[in-house]
Amino acid sequence: MRMKDVNQHERDRSLSCTSLADGTIARESVKIPRIVIHAFCDSADAAAAIEQAAADRLMTRTHVAVQLGGIVTATELYQNTPTPDVVIVQSHLDPQAYLAGIDRLAEVCYTGTKVMAIGEVNDISFYRELMRRGVSEYILGPIEPVLLISSVARMYGEAYSGKFGQVHAFIGAKGGVGSSTLSHNVGWTIARELGSNVIMADLDLPFGTAGLDFNLDANQGVADAIQATSRLDEVLLDRLLQKCGEHLSLLSAPAALEATYDVNEEAVEQLIEVAQKSAPFLILDMPHLWTKWAKKTVVAATDIVITAAPDLANLRNTKSLIHVLRHARPHDPPPKLVLNQIGMTKRPEIKVNDFIKAVDIQPTACIPFDAHLFGTASNKGQVVAEASTKGPAINAFREIADAITGRQGMKRRNTARFGLRNLLGRAGRKPT
Incomplete structure (x- = not known):
């Protein structure tokens, strides 16, 4: 008109x-x-x-x-x-x-x-x-x-507004810091404790571990979705998803090396757009790389969670990520930071408070190193909360889920003993 x-x-x-x-x-x-x-x-x-x-x-x-x-x-x-x-x-x-x-x-x-x-x-x-x-x-x-x-x-x-799910991108400051494990456990926590539908997308096509963590056979979920851009819709996406419970669905990676995976950024964007129409929360398990498609995907996310361990390489990479993301997203809050694997036996570490001061961001959670708990869960094809119902890691997953969803109604158990404040207190200072 x-x-x-x-x-x-x-x-x-x-x-x-x-x-x-x-x-x-x-x-x-x-x-x-x-x-x-x-x-x-x-x-x-x-x-x-x-x-x-x-x-x-x-x-x-x-x-x-x-x-x-x-x-x-x-x-x-x-x-x-x-x-x-x-x-x-x-x-x-x-x-x-x-x-x-x-x-x-x-x-x-x-x-x-x-x-x-x-x-x-x-x-x-x-x-x-x-x-x-x-x-x-x-x-x-x-x-x-x-x-x-x-x-x-x-x-x-x-x-075009209010009917699309939130996109939360999880990325590690360095390989091996537990970003994938964190994303899987937080996605499971949102689905289980908030009762909200969650889609977990493993975007590490050759080496993704989401299928292992949820004890599911690897399939071509993400690869097929990316290759079917021209015909991808909510019906096709639903056929590619693997159920991991009442509210959690997985779009798993092939985790095979017979083929190479050159990802097209428009294809990933289309996948995310369709997935956003299917669930209120989309968790992206990002690979540790910085290609054009990966950067665009992370920058465009509703929220970004950086996982880092307390060493020098992680500190440098975390500072670089925060700097780039602040300039690329000037009207958004800074990314969320999770310090993981704190207190690993015999490993020299940067103190938590020194790490916080250097990156100028308060962590959403600090997770102590627990080789037995995380190793047991991984070898059994379980999320950590299935291997143990108590401990600082379980409470940290709840805190992160609460922070990224903006929900305050989650039932917390025994949270006074663990978490960021307690760990910082052990370091001798209260959080600023």
């Missing part, structure tokens, strides 16, 4: 400009489709803010072009050029001039194009006039990147 053919629902909306500027959508529920956005700005600051928003992980499916010129430039361009999915116009014009410019822009906008207006006028009558003309969103300047992203998501409604 053209902008002038606004429906009655849009005419009747009466939220104030201030409340629109304050309203945001939770980042974990945002899913923006593959769209083209053109932005036209009178202000260089506004253009810079839109470019910052375009670089956000939530906007990876979009193509955004920004240029100076405001409403006049947009109208002139679309005299002879088709309009994209979304047109953003930012201007310092007074109300009457702004509305007149929107009227002219409406004459050249194609059916289906959504228009987002950014201005300096904080007036409910002006806002209603914009809505009457079919403008999808009005944002009171100055514009903030996070607000712009939530506004784009809001324009596409519940079809």
Whole structure:
């Protein structure tokens, strides 16, 4: 529909400009489709803010072009050029001039194009006039990147927001630090103790251990899903999943070396998108590598959990990962850190507090080394909680599951004796 053919629902909306500027959508529920956005700005600051928003992980499916010129430039361009999915116009014009410019822009906008207006006028009558003309969103300047992203998501409604599961990527700072074991146990804990459906995807195609940890035969689950990109949907994905309990399903790795696995980043992205529609939580067991597809997958995740052991190589790699992820995800919280294998016999270690100070992140959990418990579970094809129902590792898995899901309703048992505070206390200092 053209902008002038606004429906009655849009005419009747009466939220104030201030409340629109304050309203945001939770980042974990945002899913923006593959769209083209053109932005036209009178202000260089506004253009810079839109470019910052375009670089956000939530906007990876979009193509955004920004240029100076405001409403006049947009109208002139679309005299002879088709309009994209979304047109953003930012201007310092007074109300009457702004509305007149929107009227002219409406004459050249194609059916289906959504228009987002950014201005300096904080007036409910002006806002209603914009809505009457079919403008999808009005944002009171100055514009903030996070607000712009939530506004784009809001324009596409519940079809693209709030119906997708959270993606949690687990990656080790170094090989052998227990990132895979941690991801399997946390996924099992979410499914078992929260009663939420979880899909576990083992993305270490040649060497993945998820099948072993859940005592399942290795299959081509992940490989088949990646190779079937053009026809992958929720029905096919369900056929590829292996059940590990009432609420946990596994997409296992082939764990075979007869073939090589050159992973296409678009194929992994498609797999994640389909899996997000099938379960509220998707756990990615990432291999210890830093290819283009692996970096893109980690950066795009809802949450990232870095597992590290307390030695120098882990410290260096953890700092590098945190630095890269903070720059790649400026509007997201920092990744979560789990210190694992603490107190390994006869191994010199960096003290927990020194490690924390160096990386400048408080760990979500600290897990003491327990060769017998973890070794027993691994050799029996069990998660740790099946081998033992008590101990600091079990409580740590609950703490991590609680932290990444944002749920506070998990029943905790004996948590006062173990966990991060207790370990730091043993080190002689309280956490800062």
